Amino acid sequence: MNHWLMKSEPDVYGIDDLEKASTDYWDGIRNYQARNMIRDQMKPGDLAFFYHSNTKEPAIVGIMEIVSEGYPDDTAFDPNEKYYDPKSDPANPRWYRVDVRFVRKLRRPITLRELKTIPELADMPLLRRGNRLSIMPVTPEQWHRILQLEEQAPAA
DNA sequence: GCCAACGTTGGC
DNA sequence: GCCAACGTTGGC
Numbered sequence: 001m002n003h004w005l006m007k008s009e010p011d012v013y014g015i016d017d018l019e020k021a022s023t024d025y026w027d028g029i030r031n032y033q034a035r036n037m038i039r040d041q042m043k044p045g046d047l048a049f050f051y052h053s054n055t056k057e058p059a060i061v062g063i064m065e066i067v068s069e070g071y072p073d074d075t076a077f078d079p080n081e082k083y084y085d086p087k088s089d090p091a092n093p094r095w096y097r098v099d100v101r102f103v104r105k106l107r108r109p110i111t112l113r114e115l116k117t118i119p120e121l122a123d124m125p126l127l128r129r130g131n132r133l134s135i136m137p138v139t140p141e142q143w144h145r146i147l148q149l150e151e152q153a154p155a156a
Numbered sequence: 157g158c159c160a161a162c163g164t165t166g167g168c
Numbered sequence: 169g170c171c172a173a174c175g176t177t178g179g180c
Contacts, residue, residue: 007178031163054178112179130161132177 002041003138004048005060005126006100015050015062018102027073027097028083034135039070039096041137048100049138049146051126052109059109060146068099106150114154120145 006026008014018024029035046066052059072093075081088094115121125136138146 009178058179132162134177 002043002046003140003143004037004042004046004066005051005124005136005138006048006064007051007053007134009054010052011055014052015102015105018050018062018064018100019105021102023067023099023101025097026100027075029073029095029097029134030076030083030085031134034133035094035096037135037137038098042066042070042098044068047103047143049143053134057109058112060106060115061109062105063103064100065103066098067101070096070098073097108150108154110146110149111154114149115146118145118149 026038029038044065044067048064048066049060050062050064052061072090073083073088073095074090075083075097076085076088076093076095077090078084079086083095085094112126115124116127121127121142124138124142125131125133
């Protein structure tokens with residue numbers, strides 16, 4: 001089983017939206033590296049952290065489960081969609097999405113600020129300068145370390 | 157709102 | 169295939 005971290009802007013789609021929906025599409029991925037992970041590596045049963053980006057206090061806020069294989073993101077074919085891409089051909093789709101299911105919120109948000117203070121997490125792409133991947137793999141060690149943080153009072 | 161970093165586009 | 173211009177991401 002693989003672990004992931006997936007970013008979303010809470011103003012657009014936050015953990016509360018997923019909780020309400022229970023299961024939803026994770027669509028709008030328009031980056032090749034992220035696309036490849038969705039299409040080739042994500043499997044039902046994988047777990048992912050839900051990360052709030054581009055907000056006052058960026059943080060990991062919850063856990064979700066991947067519940068589908070990657071499959072073509074048909075929002076790319078619809079001119080009325082925000083993420084319409086005229087170059088994605090339905091016969092040879094360029095973009096993919098997965099379905100995700102709400103598992104739970106974390107007891108407390110684990111902020112980016114706090115993550116930066118943990119030496120074992122320094123290798124996470126999330127914490128590396130200039131990295132803008134919206135979906136990234138998380139090692140089992142990193143996953144468990146972050147869940148340990150959840151049990152502790154915030155360090156900072 | 158600013159701006160660094162980085163991906164994409166398109167002229168040549 | 170190079171690379172400048174442009175657009176986007178996302179922390180601050």
